[in-house]
Amino acid sequence: MNNEDIRKELQSQEQNNKKKKRNKIIIVIIVLISLLLFLVRCNPLRSDISKGEIDWDQPRASRDLQAEIDKAVEQGMFNVFMNTNVVFKDGQSKGNMMIQNIETNRYPMYVEIYHDNTLLYKSYIIEPGYKIEEAKLDTPLSKGTYDCTAYFYVTDNNKEEVQNKIGLNIKITVNN
Numbered sequence: 001m002n003n004e005d006i007r008k009e010l011q012s013q014e015q016n017n018k019k020k021k022r023n024k025i026i027i028v029i030i031v032l033i034s035l036l037l038f039l040v041r042c043n044p045l046r047s048d049i050s051k052g053e054i055d056w057d058q059p060r061a062s063r064d065l066q067a068e069i070d071k072a073v074e075q076g077m078f079n080v081f082m083n084t085n086v087v088f089k090d091g092q093s094k095g096n097m098m099i100q101n102i103e104t105n106r107y108p109m110y111v112e113i114y115h116d117n118t119l120l121y122k123s124y125i126i127e128p129g130y131k132i133e134e135a136k137l138d139t140p141l142s143k144g145t146y147d148c149t150a151y152f153y154v155t156d157n158n159k160e161e162v163q164n165k166i167g168l169n170i171k172i173t174v175n176n
Contacts, residue, residue, distance in 0.1 A: 078105050080152045080166050090176040091140035099123065099150075100131040107163065108155050113170070115141075115148045120172070125159050137172075146172045 081100040088095035101109050105128045113121040120139045123132055148171065154164040 078107065078109075078152075078154050078164060078166065080168060082111070082150055082152075082168060082170065084168065084170045085173070086170060087173045087175065088137070088141075091142055091174055092136065094134040094136050095172070097121075097132050097135045099126065099135075101126040101128050103129040107157060108159050110153050110155070112151045112153065113137075113148050113172075114151070115146045115172070120148065125155065141172065141174045143174050143176055146174075148172050 079102050081098075081102055083096055083098035086095045086097055099111050108125045108127050110125050111121070111123045111132075112119060118139060120137045120141065121135065122138060123135070126132065147169070150168045150170050152166040152168065153162045154166070155161060156163055
């Protein structure tokens with residue numbers, strides 16, 4: 001080997017060493033950045049959120065107020081229950097409405113079903129704990145599937161004034 005070949009070989013080895021060193025530095029930087037991102041994700045520098053429950057020695061007046069608020073919310077709750085895929089044999093038959101005013105509801109209700117602003121059905125007042133399993137439509141429909149809205153009207157205990165109105169999307173299918 002002559003001097004020129006040796007010099008080229010040394011330069012090649014030196015370049016390879018530099019590339020290896022640069023690759024090692026890049027790998028170390030990537031590992032450090034990954035570790036930093038992991039630490040920030042797991043333990044943010046500033047977080048107002050922590051796991052657990054607040055242990056607060058609440059004054060009696062506040063506890064009584066919270067109990068009243070909880071009771072008011074409970075009294076205002078109303079659960080609706082109805083088949084959302086009502087099927088009728090034909091336009092004159094009864095369909096599987098399965099409307100229920102569950103016992104835990106505190107107020108009477110009635111239901112109206114609309115299709116394109118046309119009233120198809122209106123129930124009588126349903127007291128808590130009572131149901132309508134099957135019923136005929138007040139406005140018969142021809143064969144087809146219809147996207148409708150059932151409105152649950154929650155009344156006061158005297159059944160005179162509507163307290164709330166809850167809408168539920170339903171589908172009505174008339175087979176023949």
